[in-house]
Amino acid sequence: MDAFKLMKELRVNYEQEAHYLPKETGLSLIESTTEDDSRISAKCRDAKVEDLWSLTSFFGYSTQTFVLAVNLLDRFLAMIRIQPKHLSCVSVSCLHMAAKVTEEECNLAPTGDLIRIGQCRFTVSDLCRMEKIVAEKLNFKSKAITALTFLHLYHQIALSHSTDRKEKLSLEKLEAQLKACLCRISFSKAKPSVLALSLLRQEIEGVRSEDMLEIAYHIQRHLKITDGELLLWSERVARCLSDYASPECSKPNHKKLQWIVSRRTAQNLHSYRVVPELPTIPEGCWDESESEDSCEDMMSSGEESLSSSLGSDAEGPFFPLHLRRQKHRQPLHA
Structure with a gap:
């Protein structure tokens, strides 16, 4: 695609991005x-x-799937008040919805596997019911304009001006850094175009390319993004990635799943469990004065976070060396 068409597509997406933003009032309440x-x-x-x-990472899904899933999740949470016991069902539903849009059908994980590997305590019918609720509330069809949309366009525009910059500006690196930012709800308040440009500028400053910095400035002027807005989010991005790179930060392991588990856990993962369906989820909005849920708590209070055992890109070559941790594997219990 030539530079003119890219800039035109960029403008069209910029004018439509507001339709896919979570409600800021809902995010603030969270x-x-x-x-x-x-x-x-x-x-x-x-x-x-x-x-x-x-x-x-475990199912080999693309960055596009993850980013779309987070977008759906944030928009739903900012619109509907739910209790923590329903969050797993909502989040996995968003991931499954996103995967059905972005992944090849042959690559889709079976719904039952998605639930079991996710260590969730709901059924396939619960998941299907939740998907329908999310789709109706968000009027979800097949797409959303996200920061990844702009990141890809920015990258293409930069490369369209010169072919010798491919090694300097890594899209894979930018995608990994975007995923790190999306793990903080504060970045859900950023306009996707601004967040993506903040990531681009930081990477350009890292490779110290004056020519590419001029390209970023041209994009900023084309979209009429103010210096103040860009500076604000650029500082937040830099701080987030710095914190994320620190050894004190708890983060997912970047490699594919190599899960060492006890026999009981392995049996739970490899066999279908009969669990009662989740009770009906009240659909109270954030702006309602009350939205009490009298449902019984079906979630286990001891449910572990997957981020302690599954894979991601957190420790790849896109972050400082001291970020990468040694893996301590424990033997399988007899």
């Missing part, structure tokens, strides 16, 4: 929710997104 509250907190949401990243 951020203000305390962990001991009966509603979804920011920490709870972020942990679940890391689980989605892990599942995405």
Whole structure:
């Protein structure tokens, strides 16, 4: 695609991106929710997104699948008040919906496998019912304009000006960094075009290319993104990636799943469990004064986070060397 068509497509996506943004008021309410509250907190949401990243890596799904799943999840959470016990069902439903749109049919994981590997306590019928609720509430058809949409366009525009920059500007690296940012709910408030440009500028500054910096500036002017807005999110992106690279940060393992488990856990993973269906989920919106859920809690209080055992891109060559941790594998219990 030539530069003119790319810039035209860029403008069209920029004008439509607002339709796929989560409601900021809903996101703010999630951020203000305390962990001991009966509603979804920011920490709870972020942990679940890391689980989605892990599942995405395990099943070999694309970055597009993960980003779309997070977009659907955030838009739904910002619109509908749900309790933590329903979050697993909502998040896995969003991942399954995204995969059906972006992946080849032959690569789709069986629904039952998705539930078992995700260590979820709901049935296939629960998942199907939740998918229908999410699709109806979001009026979801087959696409969404996300930061990844702009990241790909920016990358193509940069390469269209010169072919010798392919090694300097890695799209794979930019995608990995975008996934790291999306694990924090605060970045869901950013316009996708601005978040993607912030990531691009940081990478360009890293390779110290004046020519490519000029390309980024040209994109900024074309979309009329203000210096203040870009600076704000560029600083947040830099801080996020710096924190993410620190050894203190708990992050998913980047490799494919190599799960060492006990015999009991292995039996649970490899056999279908008969579990009762989740009770009906109240669909109260964030702007309603009350939305009490009297359902019994079907989730296990001891349910582990997948991010401690499944794979992602967190420790790939796109982050500093000190980020990469040694794997400590424990023997299989007899």
